[in-house]
Amino acid sequence: xxxxxxxxxxxxxxxxxxxxxxxxxxxxxxxxxxxxxxxxxxxxxxxxxxxxxxxxxxxxxxxxxxxxxxxxxxxxxxxxxxxxxxxxxxxxxxxxxxxxxxxxxxxxxxxxxxxxxxxxxxxxxxxxxxxxxxxxxxxxxxxxxxxxxxxxxxxxxxxxxxxxxxxxxxxxxxxxxxxxxxxxxxxxxxxxxxxxxxxxxxxxxxxxxx
Amino acid sequence: xxxxxxxxxxxxxxxxxxxxxxxxxxxxxxxxxxxxxxxxxxxxxxxxxxxxxxxxxxxxxxxxxxxxxxxxxxxxxxxxxxxxxxxxxxxxxxxxxxxxxxxxxxxxxxxxxxxxxxxxxxxxxxxxxxxxxxxxxxxxxxxxxxxxxxxxxxxxxxxxxxxxxxxxxxxxxxxxxxxxxxxxxxxxxxxxxxxxxxxxxxxxxxxxxx
DNA sequence: CGTTTATGGATACTGATACTATCCATCAAG
DNA sequence: CTTGATGGATAGTATCAGTATCCATAAACG
Numbered sequence: 001x002x003x004x005x006x007x008x009x010x011x012x013x014x015x016x017x018x019x020x021x022x023x024x025x026x027x028x029x030x031x032x033x034x035x036x037x038x039x040x041x042x043x044x045x046x047x048x049x050x051x052x053x054x055x056x057x058x059x060x061x062x063x064x065x066x067x068x069x070x071x072x073x074x075x076x077x078x079x080x081x082x083x084x085x086x087x088x089x090x091x092x093x094x095x096x097x098x099x100x101x102x103x104x105x106x107x108x109x110x111x112x113x114x115x116x117x118x119x120x121x122x123x124x125x126x127x128x129x130x131x132x133x134x135x136x137x138x139x140x141x142x143x144x145x146x147x148x149x150x151x152x153x154x155x156x157x158x159x160x161x162x163x164x165x166x167x168x169x170x171x172x173x174x175x176x177x178x179x180x181x182x183x184x185x186x187x188x189x190x191x192x193x194x195x196x197x198x199x200x201x202x203x204x205x206x207x208x209x210x
Numbered sequence: 211x212x213x214x215x216x217x218x219x220x221x222x223x224x225x226x227x228x229x230x231x232x233x234x235x236x237x238x239x240x241x242x243x244x245x246x247x248x249x250x251x252x253x254x255x256x257x258x259x260x261x262x263x264x265x266x267x268x269x270x271x272x273x274x275x276x277x278x279x280x281x282x283x284x285x286x287x288x289x290x291x292x293x294x295x296x297x298x299x300x301x302x303x304x305x306x307x308x309x310x311x312x313x314x315x316x317x318x319x320x321x322x323x324x325x326x327x328x329x330x331x332x333x334x335x336x337x338x339x340x341x342x343x344x345x346x347x348x349x350x351x352x353x354x355x356x357x358x359x360x361x362x363x364x365x366x367x368x369x370x371x372x373x374x375x376x377x378x379x380x381x382x383x384x385x386x387x388x389x390x391x392x393x394x395x396x397x398x399x400x401x402x403x404x405x406x407x408x409x410x411x412x413x414x415x416x417x418x419x420x
Numbered sequence: 421c422g423t424t425t426a427t428g429g430a431t432a433c434t435g436a437t438a439c440t441a442t443c444c445a446t447c448a449a450g
Numbered sequence: 451c452t453t454g455a456t457g458g459a460t461a462g463t464a465t466c467a468g469t470a471t472c473c474a475t476a477a478a479c480g
Contacts, residue, residue, distance in 0.1 A: 002477095003427065011306035015469055018428080023467095028428095035428040035475050045350070048307070052346040054467090055303045056339065058268070061467065078417040086406050091399075093265045096221035097258070118411035126406035129266065133400045136262040140255070142392050144376025145400055151372050153404055158365040160408035164416070166354025182352050184409065188402060189301075190343045190355055194363055195401070196296050196336035198370035199394065201328035206374070207288040213456065225440055228457080233438095238457095245446050245457045264438090271438065 001039045003029070010047045017047070025050050025065050049182070053088075056189045063088045067185075071178055081177050085184040090125040097135040105134035108146070112153060163187055211249045213239070220257045227257070235260050235275050259392070263298075266399045273298045277395075281388055291387050295394040300335035307345040315344035318356070322363060373397055 007014045020026040026046055029037030046068075053059040053067070067088060070081050109131050113120055120127060138146050145152065167183055170176040217224045230236040236256055239247030256278075263269040263277070277298060280291050319341050323330055330337060347356050355362065377393055380386040 013469085014427090016467085019468060022429090031428085033428095033476065035426090036477080037428070048346070049350055051305060052343075052350065055305045056301060056343055056346060058301060077419055079413050079419070082409065082413045082417075086410065089402060089406060091266060091268060095261060095265045113407070116411075118407065119414040120407055120411055121414075124407065124410055126403045126410065129399060130403035130407060133262075133266055133396055133403060136258070136266060137392075137396055137400070140259055140262065140392060142389055142396070144379070144389065145373070145393060145397055148372055148376055152369060152401065153408070155365045155368040155372070156401060156404040157408050158368075159362060160405060160412055162358055162361050162365070163355070163409070164412055166358055169354070179352055179354065180413075182347075182350060183355060184406075186343055186347055186352070187355055188405070189339060190347070191362065191366060191401070191405070192299060192398060193336045193340035193343060194366040195370060195398070196299060196394075197323070197328065197330055197334065197340060198363075198367050199292065199373070200296065200334055200336065201326075201330055202370055202374050203289050203292045203390075204329040204331075207292075209287055209289070223440085224456090226438090229439060232458090241457085243447065243457095245455090246448080247457070 001043070003037070003039065006039045006043055006047065009044050010051070012047055012051060020047070020050060020061075023061060023065060025061065025068060053185060057089075057185045059088045059185060067181060071174075071181060074174055074177060078173070078177055078180070082180055082184065085181045087125055088185060089188055090129055092125075094128065095132045095136060097132065097139055101135040101139045102131060104138065105131045105146075108134060108149065112149060115150075116153065116157070159191065211253070213247070213249065216249045216253055216257065219254050220261070222257055222261060230257070230260060233271060233275060235271065235278060263395060267299075267395045269298045269395065277391060281384075281391060284384055284387060288383070288387055288390070292390055292394065295391045297335055298395060299398055300339055302335075304338065305342045305346060307342065307349055311345040311349045312341060314348065315341045315356075318344060318359065322359060325360075326363065326367070369401065 001009070003014055003017060006012075007017055017026065021028060026043060029039040029043065031037050050064055050068075053064050054061065059067070067084055070076055070084050076084075109127065112118075134146055134149070137143065163183055167176065167179045170179050211219070213224055213227060216222075217227055227236065231238060236253060239249040239253065241247050260274055260278075263274050264271065269277070277294055280286055280294050286294075319337065322328075344356055344359070347353065373393055377386065377389045380389050
């Protein structure tokens, strides 16, 4: 398969494929002569994965590269690979909310984690996001979600259990890693879309025309 | 309060505040003379909201503007305001997956909606995202989430119900709109962070060191 | 065999986004 | 009365994700 056919097969423009090759997201094709390379099914698959992460999950190109490298080498422990996927989904910027809102949120989160017996590193990026979000909600006078945090956690734990279930049936370590990482990232998009759909339905029933 | 104090109170740099004023995200302060304006608590609150949407939920500046305008005028029906918030959370770009994967995903989603009795417009943005995501997962050989879609929907419906519950206790129409819109957007960040935390915990217990 | 057309590789350019920086004529505070 | 903000306008910057252009070579067609 030549680059033009790869482009046709995936719908990705040739210059974009060249860009991904340059950036190291996509491995080079096999060269038969200095300006002739052939690509295979692995390239089609990889390209689809790249597009899904970029288009659906809004993962930056540089992060996609990191994730793919980590999946390719498999030198890292699985738990670290997951951490990499998590960083792809966590906003890096910190929010400065009022000191007391943050303090209250921190306590609440610590209690939640303790009550559920979760094993979470104190510097997990999602921890910071959770605290910041709770603090922001409270500061903005929206304490509905804040006061129902435990109920949210119930539902989310259910989802997380489902995801683990759907992933542990993978036989090899490589397949497991791939499933976890892809599932973590695209799962977020899936859940978000489902939630919006459910909300839209409820909103339509409740407030249509109000 | 002058702009410097507003900056101190929120941690947002003065040039950035000026930028938000220019872009119409933040209403102008009250002018006492051609180069002297004073800002109040409403500005502090608004600025915090802007930052939360941008930093935590990754909403683009232009979309934040739209959302705030819609909340300010309250001329739209509530259901349309929610639609606006939904568009802020939905990727606009479409993915081209294989025809049969899309067809299968479309059928599956239609069945899901029918089975649950959801009221969803056929052109809802989340619908497209959901179909694309399912198609991508299947194409990538990750059918775990695809086959468990109904279980996911169970858990998500539970979350959506919680959110409605936490929001209907608002007395006025304006407060309701604000709660729904902010809750929809920041709720997404909250749920995402909770999910990652739950995953990290499970992953730590299951695969630490593997 | 000759002429389009496509390709690999390198380099340069573009458009969007979210700020930053500079300027200047006030205005306010010490 | 000098020093330091401020409002408003305009210009500049950094990053990101591609696009575009060139060129020497190779393949496909007639």
